[in-house]
Amino acid sequence: MKSSTPVKIAMIGGGSWATALIKILSEGNSTIRWWLRSKADAEHIQKFHHNRSYLSDVQINPRKVKVCTKIREAIRDADFVILAVPAAFISEALTGLTPTHFAGKHVISAIKGMIPTSNQLVTDWMESTYNVPKNHLSCIAGPCHAEEVALEKQSYLTIASTGDDCARQVSDLLTCRFVQASPLNDLYGVEYSAVMKNIIALACGITHGLGYGDNFQAVLVSNAMQEIRRFVDAVYPMERDLSRSAYLGDLLVTAYSPFSRNRTFGTLIGRGYTIQSAQTEMNMIAEGYYAVRSIYAINSTYQVRMPIVDAVYRILYEGATPTAEMAQLKGKLV
Numbered sequence: 001m002k003s004s005t006p007v008k009i010a011m012i013g014g015g016s017w018a019t020a021l022i023k024i025l026s027e028g029n030s031t032i033r034w035w036l037r038s039k040a041d042a043e044h045i046q047k048f049h050h051n052r053s054y055l056s057d058v059q060i061n062p063r064k065v066k067v068c069t070k071i072r073e074a075i076r077d078a079d080f081v082i083l084a085v086p087a088a089f090i091s092e093a094l095t096g097l098t099p100t101h102f103a104g105k106h107v108i109s110a111i112k113g114m115i116p117t118s119n120q121l122v123t124d125w126m127e128s129t130y131n132v133p134k135n136h137l138s139c140i141a142g143p144c145h146a147e148e149v150a151l152e153k154q155s156y157l158t159i160a161s162t163g164d165d166c167a168r169q170v171s172d173l174l175t176c177r178f179v180q181a182s183p184l185n186d187l188y189g190v191e192y193s194a195v196m197k198n199i200i201a202l203a204c205g206i207t208h209g210l211g212y213g214d215n216f217q218a219v220l221v222s223n224a225m226q227e228i229r230r231f232v233d234a235v236y237p238m239e240r241d242l243s244r245s246a247y248l249g250d251l252l253v254t255a256y257s258p259f260s261r262n263r264t265f266g267t268l269i270g271r272g273y274t275i276q277s278a279q280t281e282m283n284m285i286a287e288g289y290y291a292v293r294s295i296y297a298i299n300s301t302y303q304v305r306m307p308i309v310d311a312v313y314r315i316l317y318e319g320a321t322p323t324a325e326m327a328q329l330k331g332k333l334v
């Protein structure tokens with residue numbers, strides 16, 4: 001049974017996913033301090049009760065949600081801190097905070113990216129930088145686009161942690177009329193898989209932009225699943241069922257959905273946009289762009305065979321042409 005005392009939550013981030021999570025949490029018995037870096041966006045939300053920059057149709061309930069631009073103020077009284085800033089910018093967002101500020105709090109990563117300066121998963125980085133203990137860390141995963149949450153389309157989330165208690169509490173917070181959240185005890189496997197699927201979605205976008213069809217993409221995604229399996233099994237071996245929605249489901253939605261930032265970014269690259277022009281064209285962040293560099297670097301230790309990740313890396317960081325890389329990749333898929 002859910003508690004009648006409101007749970008105090010700090011939401012860190014002002015993008016689409018933070019906005020969608022605010023909508024989900026506002027369905028339940030939570031009070032939320034919402035931190036945004038943009039003062040103008042925060043003021044707009046306070047005045048007009050919607051985020052003008054992302055998912056602007058979502059109504060923000062002012063009785064449950066208070067916005068602020070001071071990070072200390074946002075997390076001060078929170079029981080749960082949800083991180084929803086792209087991984088490349090989370091360190092900047094938390095500037096001024098120390099381990100003391102996180103003492104006793106649960107930290108939930110809603111981020112599907114890697115810390116680029118240390119090639120760490122976000123929960124690993126929170127543990128090593130802010131001393132958040134493992135049993136207070138979890139991540140939000142699963143096939144779930146913010147845009148569909150805004151439309152209240154039935155969605156599913158998986159809350160992964162190393163211990164059952166933490167994941168169960170967070171699942172309760174995020175289950176509502178149109179979202180069902182379930183716990184899972186594979187924090188690192190789920191986090192790595194969520195990062196990898198963004199890179200694969202980039203590859204799908206690139207091939208789509210080049211004119212490859214659905215037949216090719218189906219083979220690409222099937223091979224990608226094997227690539228993800230080899231990598232997570234090498235980096236964090238444990239018994240896991242990769243056909244669950246936290247892994248396969250998230251790969252499928254990101255690889256195929258027109259809402260996907262990563263697929264969209266890849267499509268622009270496949271069509272011949274430069275990286276800079278593709279980034280300018282999109283108002284949103286494709287995590288796979290940053291993550292592929294980290295995964296490529298980590299794999300220099302593990303030496304797992306990952307032809308799709310390697311191809312995306314060479315296109316984005318070594319100036320290889322999409323046409324030549326995908327022509328080579330063709331021969332490596334089965």
Ligand SMILES: NC(=O)C1=CN([C@@H]2O[C@H](COP(=O)(O)OP(=O)(O)OC[C@H]3O[C@@H](n4cnc5c(N)ncnc54)[C@H](OP(=O)(O)O)[C@@H]3O)[C@@H](O)[C@H]2O)C=CC1
Nearest residue numbers: 014015016017018038084085086089111112145146284285
């Ligand atoms: N969108 C989705 O459906 C889902 C997203 N996620 C994950 O959520 C995380 C957040 O992504 P999402 O909400 O989609 O992001 P969006 O692409 O919607 O928005 C970008 C966010 O990044 C911020 N940002 C951009 N540049 C900088 C910068 N230089 N420094 C600091 N902040 C910056 C923006 O702030 P500003 O507006 O001030 O520029 C904005 O908050 C990602 O890890 C993503 O993988 C996970 C599941 C679903």
Ligand SMILES: O=C(CO)COP(=O)(O)O
Nearest residue numbers: 142143144145260261262
């Ligand atoms: O993780 C997501 C859906 O589950 C969002 O993926 P994109 O960032 O590619 O839109």
